[in-house]
Amino acid sequence: MRLSYSYPQILKVAFPLMLGTFIQSIVMITDAAFLSRYSTISFDASGNAGLIYVTLFMGLTGLGDASQIIMARRIGQNEPKSLNAVLQSAMLVIFSFAIAFFLLIQIGTDDFLINYSKNKELAQEQINFLSIRSYGFFMGILMLSLNSFFMATGKTWVIMVSTIIFAISNIILDYLLIFGFWDLAPMGVKGAALASVISEGITGLVLLILLFNSKELKTHGIFEQFQVTLKSLRQLFKVGLPLVIQGFFALATWTVFFIWIEQMSTYDLTVSQNIRAIYFLAFVPIFGFAATTKTYVAQYMDIADKKIIPKIVHRIQFLIIVFLLLIFHGALLYPETLIAIINPDPAYIEDSAYILRLMFGSILFFGLSTPYFQTINGSGNTRVTLLIEVLCMILYIAYAYVTIKVWKWNIEAVWTVEYLYFISLGVFSLLYLSIFNWRKKEY
Template sequence: MKENKMGSMEIKKLVTTMSIPIIISMLVQALYNIVDSIFIARVSESALTAVSLCYPIQMILVAVACGTGVGINALLSRNLGLKKQKEANQVAVHGLFLAIVNGLVFALIGFLFSKQFIQLFTNDAEILAMGISYMQICMIFSFGIFVQITYERIMQATGNPGYNMVVQGVGALVNIILDPIFIFGYFGFPAMGVTGAAIATVIGQIIAMLLGIFITKHKVKLVQIHVREFKMDLTLINSIYKIAIPAILMQSIMSFMTVFMNMILVSFSTLAVSVFSIYFKLQQFVFMAVSGITNAIIPIISFNYGARHKNRILETIHFSLILAVGIMFVGTIVFQLFPEQLLYLFNASEDMLMIGIPALRIISISFIFAGMSLILCSVFQALDHGKNSLIVTLLRQMIILVPLTYVLAHQFGLNISWISFPITEGICCILSLYYLHKVKKETINNLDNEEALLNG
């Protein structure tokens, strides 16, 4: 069998070649999210508000999909590093099973509870109707995104991130093409507004899912997925979720943070909620680039953890931190210099600019700190220290950030409240570096360094 490049390729080249396709695919996904909001903003402010209120639930859905994918990715990579082919195959098959189960659970939740969720924020009949329609469609057909992400993580774990770029790129392109057709009613289709945006979203996800299945079956040779060989192994599922649950909670916390932030901001105006949603869509271009690196290094570190290559793990960590700081520095400069131009993409009114410009400038001060924390949290996950990741993320997204924002907003006003982001990220970056020191001492330095033995 062909040797897995994650155990042999030079680290800088490996991290770069693994990261770039994932970054490109994530940036394409971020572009879709922004284009989607740009089109919806041109329907009405109410339409943008409706979709903004649904966004936290979409984030939870993606958190479960991606978090489960982290568990699949890490465990699959580790078994490949240990040369346990049969076990690796079973991880992949169980991942597909979990994707289908999760899709069914979210479909049921979306069908039964969409109205109750939107009513937490508004009783406006127009916003309520649009929000319910958008949320139900996205959740009932969520099997597409669950299965798609599972196959993407299998591709990453086997050292084939380029296929991720193809899968996500095609799905996002389909979304972008269908959005104006379904939203505004072109080529004989009725103008469906927010409902049309939701339909375009799920069609893109299902097409990406089908492409992922096809590519994995015909191009990925390190893992074989045979559904007939599936036999439920609760111990294996437990092992996947031992890694996945901290990752799910880490990403879900952001969703809950958004809900609580919306509750704080709506007391000022619904426009403040829209500004915060726009910020999230814009910052995805910066954060998704770093997330591409985190997605790449989890299988690299997991593989070399299984193979007990200490030096390769340390080099991966250090190089990834340098890349993340560089990306976040560029993002900070863009947000500092061009906040008005970024907001104009969303038909920003003068009132929106008054809220949005200081928000973008102040929050972006936190980017470099956040980038370092994101990288280190992924390192902790890959090395079975998911608890550290969970603690840092809880502090970043909830325990410090939300109460601090509430206090600053009510004591000093909306514009000052955004300072809570750089304060929170600075504290959590320091904590992440402390945890890295502990993980090096407790785990990494205790590995048998096979490279040193070979050279010595």
């Protein structure tokens, strides 16, 4: 049965996802705040190394998103029993990618970081972080596949509950492992990585318990039989492979951006890591409504009335802007206070606050662009979103290279690249939706 697209129902679906993202943001802010007080080098290292990890993890997220899109489409087509094959196939494929990404980090990143980092101490701290954090890929198998199932069915409160458990366990473990307790010596950046891995493992188990106690387990025949099928695998790769590549390169571009900033100076890197940590507050409504958009578009793809999806998109855009103003207004009105939470060192507050205030407008553009982009994803036209992402990334990396390496702008000016990326994402997505017949996609 399709979800209602009334404002209350859209909020009912999106709010738990937003709350979940908000809790994750608090975790990241807390993590950053702990590490900045432990050591500036550890703070910078966890930021840059975290981007490398997340770049690869986005590949797994792309597969999870693909399974969400396919399962939501099957619900819209009234084929509830077909979800079991999609879910099990997704778990198998995510497991395969997790092994590949784990080995890549364990074998291939040490020399890269040593060779390309200007600060060798920073490089070693990144290696220390990644050597432990890479085990999180295996924790993502349950988290991503089960999150996708619950989002496809609209049961998003489950994600909220599991995220709360993740946050509580992560914050407690972060403090204990970073600074040490009883006879355990402070672990610093290694402690932050270990805390995240353990918390993700706990979250995966919670999701599994909630699944086995849900009515959806029987409704959709989940795990009633082993059902990894070639058909489901083909569908998953058809929809998911562009999302894997898209997620990987989107974050890889940001990773390169931060590597170039580190080569400018460690001061510029610390300022930028302050901004990155606060950025995640803005992602609360954007990511929450992005997942909601994909579910709604996938469920309504086969409906005859062509005006419904545009109406849903416009409602989601309105809600995103409202929640951005509620959640992220501090970036405009009191950025110094937000930065001081992350990093209280007065040496970094003024420049960090200036950039954060400057970036407020770019986030509004991102909020308007995201529903258009996710409409294309939800329709199954993931090759198109990959193409759009690649075009935006080319513009982003070219602008960043010229401003950092050629013109050698200051860090405040360099960050204007975010406007170029977010505006381009919206313009290219809207052009595609306006010109091409995107509703014919079958998967």
